[in-house]
Amino acid sequence: MNPYYPNLLSPLKVGTVTLKNRICLAPMNLREVDHNGGFTARTIAFNERLAKGGVALITLGEACVSQTTGSSESFMLRITNPGAFFSLCDIAEAVHRWGGKISMEMSHAGALCIPQNNFGNQPMSASAYIKPTGVAVREMTVEDMEQVAEDFGNAALTLKNAGFDMVQFHAGHGWLIHQFLSPRTNKRTDEFGGSLENRCRFPIMCLQNIREKVGKNFPVDMRMTGDEIIEGGYHIEEGKEIARLLSPYVDMIQVSTGGIYHPDATARMSPGVFMEKGCNVDFAAAFKSVVDIPVSTVAGINEPNMMEQTIKDGKADLILMGRGLICEPDMPNKLAGGRMEDCNRCLRCNECHGRLFAKNWFLCTLNPEVGFEDRLSIPAAPEKKKKVLVVGGGPGGLMAAWTAAKRGHQVTLCEKGSELGGAIRFADHVYFKRDMAYWRHQMEKRVAESGVDIRLNTEVTADYIREMKPDAVICAVGADPAQPPIPGLDNSKVIVGATMHDSDQNYGDKIVIIGGGLVGCESAAELHAEGKDVTVVEMLPGIAPGCGVAQSNALRIGMTGVKVLTKTACKRVTDEGVWVQTEGEEEKLLPADSVILSAGLRPRSALVEELQTASVPEFYTIGDCAAARKMGDAIREGYYTAVNL
Ligand SMILES: Cc1cc2nc3c(=O)[nH]c(=O)nc-3n(C[C@H](O)[C@H](O)[C@H](O)COP(=O)(O)OP(=O)(O)OC[C@H]3O[C@@H](n4cnc5c(N)ncnc54)[C@H](O)[C@@H]3O)c2cc1C
Ligand SMILES: Cc1cc2nc3c(=O)[nH]c(=O)nc-3n(C[C@H](O)[C@H](O)[C@H](O)COP(=O)(O)O)c2cc1C
Ligand code: SF4
Structure with missing residues (x-):
């Protein structure tokens, strides 16, 4: 037994x-x-x-x-x-x-x-x-x-x-x-x-x-x-x-x-x-x-x-x-x-399902070996043990550092903030993201136990890299929230979605979310579950584009009760709320106590270019700083890069 x-x-x-x-x-x-x-x-x-x-x-x-x-x-x-x-x-x-x-x-x-x-x-x-x-x-x-x-x-x-x-x-x-x-x-x-x-x-x-x-x-x-x-x-x-x-x-x-x-x-x-x-x-x-x-x-x-x-x-x-x-x-x-x-x-993110139906083979957010079982696994120790600097402690950086350390490289992981996890740190605060938070904390432990030198509160610059002289840099510095050209986004009502959980601020009862991508929709589901009156405003004809059927069906359940306006442009934000215009209709005001901006992310390309000037023998750009996408993309790229070092 x-x-x-x-x-x-x-x-x-x-x-x-x-x-x-x-x-x-x-x-x-x-x-x-x-x-x-x-x-x-x-x-x-x-x-x-x-x-x-x-x-x-x-x-x-x-x-x-x-x-x-x-x-x-x-x-x-x-x-x-x-x-x-x-x-x-x-x-x-x-x-x-x-x-x-x-x-x-x-x-x-x-x-x-x-x-x-x-x-x-x-x-x-x-x-x-x-x-x-x-x-x-x-x-x-x-x-x-x-x-x-x-x-x-x-x-x-x-x-x-x-x-x-x-x-x-x-x-x-x-x-x-x-x-x-x-x-x-x-x-x-x-x-x-x-x-x-x-x-x-x-x-x-x-x-x-x-x-x-x-x-x-x-x-x-x-x-x-x-x-x-x-x-x-x-x-x-x-x-x-x-x-x-x-x-x-x-x-x-x-x-x-x-x-x-x-x-x-x-x-x-x-x-x-x-x-x-x-x-x-x-x-x-x-x-x-x-x-x-x-x-x-x-x-x-x-x-x-x-x-x-x-x-x-x-x-x-x-x-x-x-x-x-x-x-x-x-x-x-x-x-x-x-x-x-x-x-x-x-x-239960259903990326596997979505990929299968979109591309006829599936990948997994957490397991980068899926689909490559016959070709990919962590190879034996490398001929040359390299000094590797991983910049950024989000999902991509965590996976890269752990995998490189398991292969026997000497790895340092620098994170500008005081915690590891990058953009998924928000998951600690959201009831339906507990498994994502679990993975993050699991990875913190795995990375620490694998002997990686973890340096928190350490902002890497080109000079930092020159001084350290690593053989390889894996750059995983992530992305910044996008700022669409909507007048009034500097209003104190506007909160950038990615930072929504960084304070205990009370957002009031009436919330308008600008942007109906997956992140905006999940924020809507979360706030609605807290009893708020939530409206999502999206320019496109549908919400969460790019989601597979299984993800959309799941969202449908989570968003029951959320108001959604598609084909709707945000004209401006004022002290009263958000002025919007749905295709073929007059402009109207959506009164709001708070406005959450969830208009996507932009890779930190300028930072990547700056770090590249340090001229190290090997420099790899992975995850959202290469192109802002999803957690699984960052994890896979971190893994593939470390496997190939
Ligand atoms: C609110 C929100 C919800 C999301 N929800 C999902 C989801 O449900 N599913 C999903 O798949 N994806 C989701 N995403 C996307 C996902 O979080 C990202 O694709 C993923 O985190 C990218 O990982 P990364 O390692 O490339 O970058 P990040 O997670 O952004 O990590 C980059 C790290 O680099 C650090 N850094 C930046 N500059 C420096 C520097 N100079 N020196 C040292 N460190 C530096 C940053 O502080 C940060 O910790 C969400 C994103 C947001 C913002
Ligand atoms: C990628 C994928 C393919 C699936 N294909 C089938 C299938 O061929 N036949 C079937 O009866 N169910 C299929 N299912 C449903 C699963 O068998 C299972 O019932 C479902 O995923 C719930 O279990 P889980 O939460 O453990 O994934 C599929 C599910 C996934 C994720
Ligand atoms: S973590 Fe996401 S992609 Fe991986 S098996 Fe689970 S639902 Fe599928």
Whole structure:
């Protein structure tokens, strides 16, 4: 028994397979297939890295069971594609090498298929309807259902033959099986619609086919939406009943919640910072009360003590983590060794999700190695130990200093201010940024313990560098708040957003925020939660541009109650408030006790140029002072630079 996490790290039997602990990877489709239609080396390396970190079960994300229908995107693996088989064997072997078990989420998108990704075939579902895009969905015939059930069975057998330990049947998140289970989308009047028993008939056909093909000793897992969250969908009581009806055909149930059919439901799937951690645990507990097979829980769980308690209290048998393991792949092994303080805690910032959908591969704010597992890790000690000066103690400087010191360089970190953390110091004061603050304090400790010479209250100049004579300077001096040309910004009502937490000043009740970027929107959410009357003014047609769907859905929840004026220009600030003009309307006054300026950041380029005049052999500019962006960019650049020194 593990002395630190006796419940979380205890084994569990799922059908005939024993999992070595209760920490499993939630399915994540990484949207990468090679030219044969199999997994890329990068996907295999990503999953092998997680197995190495000690995770008990890896369930690979959505892959399509059918050859000519069923795919919602062009980068989705088709399980029975002969060209994919070798990569399936390879990934199974890579996970087994580290004692992990492997499964795959088998899916069919039904109505959500896109014809061009399915050889022009029309999407089909439980019932016919016209999608908002104008594409017509046709009602499935019994022959269609028999074909899809056969496809599920064949896909499961393929995975078994490739060396997988189990398979997962995807019955949630709004895809085909869910379309049959939900009264929102299943309007049939035959034996496949209407009553719950009827709505479960096609899912059972698929499960029976899977069982016939893989035999009784091969575990079958099922992912389900526990509660559809929105009106017209099923809720937890009906969810429990579905679980009870389907459980005789499966060996385990994963209870997720919501899905991609509505922003409020999607927000519950990969919850952001405005939702409670473990917001779906009670749904798993409800399922456990009606089935006698293992039940897992998922969503926004990143604290080891919470995981241990959930298992101990019998609310779930397994904890699934998606993002928590992306940002800390070594979590299971670290917990086993009592190194919980050393685990990165996922920020629930959803940058990974946003990147995946914008660029087809994901990165993580906190873990700079994600996506480069096969190519990038801290190399052995350098041939020449260098004297390295890191200028600036924000996220970029902290990561650079820590990584360079771990490699054996002699590192000095100078910070002008009295504390480390740079622009993210604000996180200490914001209830939904606790994990960001946690990372900052973790990094302060890591840097100090790695032997870096930390010099606070030390403003670096070109002369300072000349005197010190380092071999390399890593310049991470950050950015200054931008000052748009709006008359009246010198009014005492105006507070620069980046300094909002630097004093205990009372900002009054009525607040206008100039700038609807992510930072302005999060400030609005924070002030609104404190009971203020908040209006955000944004020139562009939408707020938080550049945010992915998951981030926008999270913000939607956080900003409920905040007034937002888009396509609106700020004309001037006066003692009464802010004069604005919305496109096509007259100028109007927004009365305000305080005006928060959140108009973006500008890199400290002049300072960088000044420091460069010191002419050191190596000079690197990283993070916001290269281009003002996000914390993850600064962290990655700090890491890459230090790895290459
Ligand atoms: C209010 C606010 C909220 C934000 N929220 C988010 C968020 O939710 N998610 C996200 O990803 N990003 C967020 N960002 C952006 C993020 O904080 C930055 O991208 C990130 O901090 C950049 O890191 P950095 O190390 O490059 O610079 P900084 O964090 O700006 O650090 C630069 C450091 O250099 C020091 N310095 C400057 N000149 C000198 C000198 N001459 N000598 C020594 N030290 C010097 C400064 O004092 C500072 O500590 C936010 C930014 C702000 C302002
Ligand atoms: C990058 C990414 C990809 C995902 N892909 C899938 C998927 O293919 N299938 C699925 O059922 N859920 C998918 N999800 C949802 C996760 O499985 C998980 O339920 C969700 O992220 C909540 O867990 P977490 O808070 O531990 O990340 C994905 C989530 C992320 C972040
Ligand atoms: S990008 Fe953000 S949400 Fe995604 S894993 Fe990393 S820290 Fe977590």
